[in-house]
Each structure stands twice: as C-alpha cells, then as structure tokens.
Amino acid sequence: MAAESEYFPIQIQTSATATSGRVVAYSQPNNASGYYESTFEYGLQATLDPAAPSVIRSLVIPYYSTYELPDGLTARIYANDGALVGGTRVPGTLLSEVQTDINGPGDTMLTIGYSFVLANTLPETITVTLSFQGIGGERTAGWYLSTADNLVGSHPEYFWERNAANEWTTKTLTVIPEPEMVALLAVGGLVMTALGLRKGARVL
Amino acid sequence: MKRIPQLIGLLCACAVVSLRLVGAEGTSAAETEARIEQARTVLNNLVLAEVPAQAAQFVVETANAGRPSMVRAVVETALGKYPTAAYSTTKAILKVAPDQVEPLVSAVLTVAPKQFNAVLQAILENDQVSLDSVLQVVGVQAPDRVAAVKAIVEKARPQGRTGGVGLTATPLFSGTPVTVQQTTVPATAPPKRGSNDYPLGP
Numbered sequence: 001m002a003a004e005s006e007y008f009p010i011q012i013q014t015s016a017t018a019t020s021g022r023v024v025a026y027s028q029p030n031n032a033s034g035y036y037e038s039t040f041e042y043g044l045q046a047t048l049d050p051a052a053p054s055v056i057r058s059l060v061i062p063y064y065s066t067y068e069l070p071d072g073l074t075a076r077i078y079a080n081d082g083a084l085v086g087g088t089r090v091p092g093t094l095l096s097e098v099q100t101d102i103n104g105p106g107d108t109m110l111t112i113g114y115s116f117v118l119a120n121t122l123p124e125t126i127t128v129t130l131s132f133q134g135i136g137g138e139r140t141a142g143w144y145l146s147t148a149d150n151l152v153g154s155h156p157e158y159f160w161e162r163n164a165a166n167e168w169t170t171k172t173l174t175v176i177p178e179p180e181m182v183a184l185l186a187v188g189g190l191v192m193t194a195l196g197l198r199k200g201a202r203v204l
Numbered sequence: 205m206k207r208i209p210q211l212i213g214l215l216c217a218c219a220v221v222s223l224r225l226v227g228a229e230g231t232s233a234a235e236t237e238a239r240i241e242q243a244r245t246v247l248n249n250l251v252l253a254e255v256p257a258q259a260a261q262f263v264v265e266t267a268n269a270g271r272p273s274m275v276r277a278v279v280e281t282a283l284g285k286y287p288t289a290a291y292s293t294t295k296a297i298l299k300v301a302p303d304q305v306e307p308l309v310s311a312v313l314t315v316a317p318k319q320f321n322a323v324l325q326a327i328l329e330n331d332q333v334s335l336d337s338v339l340q341v342v343g344v345q346a347p348d349r350v351a352a353v354k355a356i357v358e359k360a361r362p363q364g365r366t367g368g369v370g371l372t373a374t375p376l377f378s379g380t381p382v383t384v385q386q387t388t389v390p391a392t393a394p395p396k397r398g399s400n401d402y403p404l405g406p
Contacts, residue, residue, distance in 0.1 A: 034395030056377070064394055070287060070318070077377075086404030096377045100384045101288045103252070107391040113383040120377045145397065158402040171399040 009146040010044050010128055011060040015116065016053030035064040036173060037142035042161035043129030044145065045080060045091075047154045054121040056096070059112045059128060065104030065141035072102035072133040075112055080125040082168070090168045091127040091160055095120075102132060102141055127160050147173060236270035240277040247281045252388045255282045255289050256296035264300045272307040279311035283319060288386050290319035294326035302332035309341040317346065324356060325383055356381075 036042070048054065059075065075098050082092030098112050114120060132141040147157050158170040243262040250258055259278040266274040275297060282293045290312065297308060305327060312323045327333050335357045342353050 034397045036397045036399065038399075064391060066393070088404050096380075096382075098382055098384065100386070103286075103288050103386040103388045105390070106251075106388045107394075108386050108388040111385045111387075113385070114377070115381040117377070117380045120380055140393075140396070142396070144394075158404075159399075161399070170402040170404050172402045174398040174400055175395065 009062075009144060010046065011058075012046060012048065012056075012122075012126075012128070013058040013060075014048070014053050014122060015055055015057045033146060033173075033175065034144070035142035036145040037132075037135060037140055038161060039132075039135050040162045040164075041074075041076070041129050041131040042143070042145070042159060042171075043076070043091075043127050044147070044159050045125065045127045045155050047125045048122060050124060054123075055116060055118060056114050056120050056122050057116065058114065059110075061110045061128070061130065062144040063108055063110060063130065063132075063142060064144065065102050065106070065108065065132070067102065067104045067134065067139045067141065069102040069134045071099050073110070074099045074131040074133075075110070076129045076131075077122070078127045078129065079123045080127055081123065088156075088170075089125070091129070095122070095126070102134065104141065129160070145173060232267065232269065236266060236273060239266060239270070240274055243274065243278050244281045247278060248285060251390055252286045252289055252386075255286055256292040259293050260296035260300045263297055263304065271301060271304055275301065275304045275307040276311045279308055280315045283312065283316040287316045287319050288322075288384070290316060291322040291326050291383065291385060294323045295329070298326065298330045298333055302330055303334075305333045306337050306341050309338055310345060313342070313345045320346075320349070322383065324353065328357070 056077070059077070061075065063073075075096075076094060077096040078091035079093040079095055080089040080091055082090035096114075100110070100112075103110075130143050135141055145159060147155065147159060158172055160168050161171050163169050239262070243259075246262075247255060247258060259282050262278050263271060263274055278297070279293065282289055294308060294312075298305060309320075309323065309327075312320055324338070327335070327338055339350065339354060339357065343350050
C-alpha cells in the first residue's frame, strides 16, 4: 500500500470475510501530473482483479482543494451495466453514494470504509465518481485523476464525466500549461517573430 | 481546663489548613481556565492533521478535576474548526481519558451533531468507554437519536465493538455503515489537468 505522501487516482479494497481485505484496483502513484477539476460528476472506471473477493470494504481517493465545504463532496460507485456504447457499458446502477465534507485547503486523502455486508458485492467493472460542490472563483478542487496503468486490476485510457445534459461522456486527460510556461512560449514566439522580420528586412 | 489552649490551637490549625485548601482550589480552577484559553488558541492555529494529538495532549496535562471542562473546550474548538476531525480527535482523547466520554459526547452534540456517527464509531472502538454513559448523554441532549444509537450500540456489543458505524451508504448498499476519514496536509497549488473528448467505438 502506498504511503500517505504518495498520490494515486484510486485504491479499491474488497474482502471475502469481515477480517480479510485485498486491494483489487490500485493505480500508479501520481502526484506530479496534477488534478482534474470539473463542476460535473466524473470518475474512473475500474475492472477489478477477477480472482479477488468482491465485497466492498474501502475506497481511497486523493484530491486537492483550496476550500472547506461541509457536505460538499459526494462519492459514488456505479456498476457499468448501462447502455452499450461502442462496445462499452456506461455507468448504470448506482451501488453506493456517500456524502461528506470537502476538507481543504490542501491535499486530502479521502478514505471511505464499508462495514462487511455479504450482499455488497461489486461487479467486475465499476465506475467510482466524485462530485465537488462550490467550485468557482478562487475555490478550486479536484481529484488527482490519472489513467496511468494500474498495479492491480485495470482501467481504460479514458474516464467518465457527465455533461450538461446529465449524460455520461468519455474523456482523456490533458495537461494545461502553467502560466509561467505560457509566458515563456509567448516570449519565445515574439523573439522568433522579431528575428523573422529582421531577416525579411535584410533581404529587402 | 488545661487542654483548652491545646484545643484552641488545634482548631486554629484546622482553620488554616482549610483556608489553604480553599485557596489551592481557587488557584487550580484559575489555572485550568487559563489553560483552556491557551488550548483554544493553540488548536485554532493548527492544521487538521495536528489537531487530534494536540487535543489529547491538553487533556492529559489537565488535572482530573478540570478534565471535563478541558475535554469540552478542546472538542468544541477542534470540531468547530474541523468537523471532519471528529473521529480522529475522539479516538485520541478517549485513548488517554476514556472516562471523559460524557463531556466529549455532550460537546459533539452541541457543536457538531452531524459528526456524531463518526464519534460513535471511535467510541465503539474503545473497550474502556462506558456505552451507558454515552446513551445517557444522548438521552438528555438528543432524545430523538436514542433509539438509533441504542440499536447501534447493542449491535456492536456482542461483536466486541469491531463493527464500524457512521454514515450510511445508499442506495443499493443501503444501510451499510460506512466511515469517512480525511487526512489533509497543506499543499502548494498543483498543476490542473484538462480533458479532451474520447469517442467510444469505431
């Protein structure tokens, strides 16, 4: 299991008995690539280690937030048993919904523990989502989402996000350049343009 | 008659000792008050991760007579600022002072009633705590919750208090007790990621 200082998109633990436990989906540590912010619900699809027990015991999700908001965060688990789109089932049956606080400012490790209930078996493929309330202006928050390869279990190279029409869409992650990098590129562009103009003037 | 001066002397000595004891109690109460103020100030300036241990430390350092007031003060301050620290703060305080569950529960019900389930979980995980005391406080301060709390407590007792309780997952896993823990550390703003559409299928 990763230390708390490491960040990874998700860890799902299941068990066959009340006293056992096994990680069935766990991604690469991922503290460098950043967080994904959206006012819509979004999350990762995970295909669990098929040989593993399937009673849900815990979820561990890292997120970043600049603010604190009671009951502002909702974590859900869906079975991917919805409509078939392009050979993939969209998130369908809602299995679990837990509402808690957004606990910023800072990096937070959210751990949701489930008591052992034999009926709470997860299907092979699930989607775990987060919804952040209160995003806007200086208030920013988001999951340290990643579609990097899993160490245990697997997930696709896309993630799910609801759109304004409340439909599920699939997305890939991109990196937004930081302001310093944008400024550097702009300066570089200006220099190149100036050199080009100077060269053009000499030719004339 | 010869013993009258001796009796007077004895009475005077008793009076002096009594006065000193009263004075000592007065000083002790004042010290506790000052310490409580200090605890409030210190806890208000801590990040969430530091709160539970420091809250417990203030309780440990307080004499028995002043502990209920200190427990109440640190719980009110800690949960007033960080409601999600309820579980870990309760756990830390009860570890060092399991007999202080009454002021603790009372303070939680006053300042952060929504966190009570998390607190109850921490209580059930401590074998030294009197569950009857918990029920008693809940009965006085939140009588509408007594039945639910009693059911949880009774269910937990034969399990050796290992069963977690707290929030409840909905809807398909409806009724499953869940616990939520959040560990937050200060961080400089990390990079933000964007997204592109990823069409499924051919």
